[in-house]
Amino acid sequence: MWIQREIDLRARPRGFHLVTDEVVGGLPELRDLDIGLCHLFIRHTSASLTLNENASPDVRHDFATWFDHAVPEDFAWTHTLEGPDDMPAHVKASLTGPSLSLPVRRGRLALGTWQGVYLCEHRDRGGSRSLLATLWGE
Amino acid sequence: MWIQREIDLRARPRGFHLVTDEVVGGLPELRDLDIGLCHLFIRHTSASLTLNENASPDVRHDFATWFDHAVPEDFAWTHTLEGPDDMPAHVKASLTGPSLSLPVRRGRLALGTWQGVYLCEHRDRGGSRSLLATLWGE
Amino acid sequence: MWIQREIDLRARPRGFHLVTDEVVGGLPELRDLDIGLCHLFIRHTSASLTLNENASPDVRHDFATWFDHAVPEDFAWTHTLEGPDDMPAHVKASLTGPSLSLPVRRGRLALGTWQGVYLCEHRDRGGSRSLLATLWGE
Numbered sequence: 001m002w003i004q005r006e007i008d009l010r011a012r013p014r015g016f017h018l019v020t021d022e023v024v025g026g027l028p029e030l031r032d033l034d035i036g037l038c039h040l041f042i043r044h045t046s047a048s049l050t051l052n053e054n055a056s057p058d059v060r061h062d063f064a065t066w067f068d069h070a071v072p073e074d075f076a077w078t079h080t081l082e083g084p085d086d087m088p089a090h091v092k093a094s095l096t097g098p099s100l101s102l103p104v105r106r107g108r109l110a111l112g113t114w115q116g117v118y119l120c121e122h123r124d125r126g127g128s129r130s131l132l133a134t135l136w137g138e
Numbered sequence: 139m140w141i142q143r144e145i146d147l148r149a150r151p152r153g154f155h156l157v158t159d160e161v162v163g164g165l166p167e168l169r170d171l172d173i174g175l176c177h178l179f180i181r182h183t184s185a186s187l188t189l190n191e192n193a194s195p196d197v198r199h200d201f202a203t204w205f206d207h208a209v210p211e212d213f214a215w216t217h218t219l220e221g222p223d224d225m226p227a228h229v230k231a232s233l234t235g236p237s238l239s240l241p242v243r244r245g246r247l248a249l250g251t252w253q254g255v256y257l258c259e260h261r262d263r264g265g266s267r268s269l270l271a272t273l274w275g276e
Numbered sequence: 277m278w279i280q281r282e283i284d285l286r287a288r289p290r291g292f293h294l295v296t297d298e299v300v301g302g303l304p305e306l307r308d309l310d311i312g313l314c315h316l317f318i319r320h321t322s323a324s325l326t327l328n329e330n331a332s333p334d335v336r337h338d339f340a341t342w343f344d345h346a347v348p349e350d351f352a353w354t355h356t357l358e359g360p361d362d363m364p365a366h367v368k369a370s371l372t373g374p375s376l377s378l379p380v381r382r383g384r385l386a387l388g389t390w391q392g393v394y395l396c397e398h399r400d401r402g403g404s405r406s407l408l409a410t411l412w413g414e
Contacts, residue, residue: 002311002414004381035140037177037272039313041379043388045329050232053183058217059228065214066229076341079334090335091342094326098391099377101237103179103272105142110270112181115236132386134313134379136413137274138140173278175315175410188370191321196355197366203352204367239375241317241410243280248408250319253374275412276278 001036003029003135011128012121014085016052016060020116024109029135031107036137038109041099043130046089046123048096054116063118067092089122096120104137139174141167141273149266150259152223154190154198158254162247165271169245174275176247179237181268184227184261186234192254201256205230227260234258242275277312279305279411287404288397290361292328292336296392300385305411307383312413314385317375319406322365322399324372330392339394343368365398372396380413 007026009019023040024030030038042049053059071091073084080087100117103110119129145164147157161178162168168176180187191197209229211222218225238255241248257267283302285295299316300306306314318325329335347367349360356363376393379386395405 004311004379035142035272037274039377039379041377041386043386043391045327045388045390051183051236052228052232056217059225062215062217062225063229063232065216066209069213070208070346071342075345077338078341079332079338087335087338090328091339094328094339094372094394096232097235097373098327101177101179101239101377103142103177103270105270110179110181112183112268114183115181118232130388132379132381134311136313173280173410175412189321189374190366190370194355197363200353200355200363201367201370203354204347207351208346234370235373239315239317239377241280241315241408243408248317248319250321250406252321253319256370 001137005133007131007133009119009129009131014121014124016063017119017121018054018116019119023117027133027135030104033104033135033137034106036104036135038102038104039099039134041132043132046093047126047129048093048098048120049100050096050118050120051100051115052118053114055114085124092122139275143271145269145271147257147267147269152259152262154201155257155259156192156254157257161255165273167273168242171242171273171275172244174242174273176240176242177237177272179270181270184231185264185267186231186236186258187238188234188256188258189238189253190256191252193252223262230260277413281409283407283409285395285405285407290397290400292339293395293397294330294392295395299393303409303411306380309380309411309413310382312380312411314378314380315375315410317408319408322369323402323405324369324374324396325376326372326394326396327376327391328394329390331390361400368398
């Protein structure tokens with residue numbers, strides 16, 4: 001079985017956002033897979049996906065603080081045409097990456113108890129973000 | 139062919155650990171695949187997986203030194219309830235990532251000569267770690 | 277359908293290089309896939325792959341500047357036998373990662389408008405780099 005489906009994530013402010021429910025809700029075919037994979041792919045270069053702690057909002061806040069510190073706007077960037085938040089966004093996007101490959105088992109994402117899908121929005125006004133989800137398995 | 143299998147990695151101290159043999163040993167079905175993929179997924183948010191140099195223990199030591207420097211315990215964290223090693227562990231986990239997708243060819247992982255699977259243990263006492271391995275191909 | 281194919285990327289200087297056309301050109305079977313995945317895997321530990329902005333060379337220049345700053349040669353490395361660019365190369369390789377999983381749709385990589393495949397060459401003289409590409413789908 002192969003399914004490919006676009007999922008539009010609504011615009012969010014710069015930061016790290018838990019989107020597990022929004023993603024799973026957009027993939028009703030998950031329940032038809034006994035064993036397989038779910039590939040989530042973000043079609044942008046200044047937003048990214050990662051998996052991390054799904055409980056405390058403080059964790060997501062601290063992610064933003066650390067990434068802003070490690071990849072600051074005030075740096076020797078040459079590509080500044082699209083604003084001070086643009087080039088840091090590109091680097092942050094590659095540090096976390098554009099995709100997640102998640103195992104599927106008995107109709108569900110086989111995540112650990114504390115794992116959730118983060119949308120990492122690195123622009124101040126990134127707008128809505130387009131995911132391409134691919135499901136395959138049996 | 140689809141195989142999904144849990145592999146428990148025994149508890150290890152904080153640091154980077156070569157676990158290729160332990161992982162391959164837990165996947166006897168690898169040898170039945172002529173061409174395919176092996177997806178390794180860690181079901182935790184404060185440990186992660188990466189692929190790197192499989193020869194010198196100094197390399198793994200230097201990984202730990204750099205990550206401790208880049209994501210220090212002494213930082214403006216707000217999520218400190220679970221100890222000083224917890225929040226850095228979450229960020230380090232997302233920098234390396236929760237999964238590896240490895241090509242399989244003629245019954246083996248098609249790794250480069252110098253590539254090995256690292257368990258990245260970011261907690262002081264993380265305990266044993268659970269991997270979910272998924273193999274598929276023909 | 278399963279295809280596995282080696283792609284040799286010619287030697288490039290240290291830095292971030294756009295290789296989308298070279299990779300796609302090496303995978304003529306892409307056009308036979310209606311829906312599927314393309315897995316690109318670099319068989320080295322001091323070069324890596326990422327996806328980022330495919331237009332401005334300044335972006336790739338800034339990637340190099342930031343990574344050299346964040347993972348400097350002048351650091352408390354113990355593994356220095358293979359030269360000052362070696363250990364930073366290993367860490368940079370794990371920050372970006374050894375593989376990309378890209379969705380395929382109607383015979384093409386389903387990349388976003390601005391996404392391109394980067395070869396991240398972290399050594400001064402890394403030589404040619406070997407990719408193993410795996411395509412599967414229907």
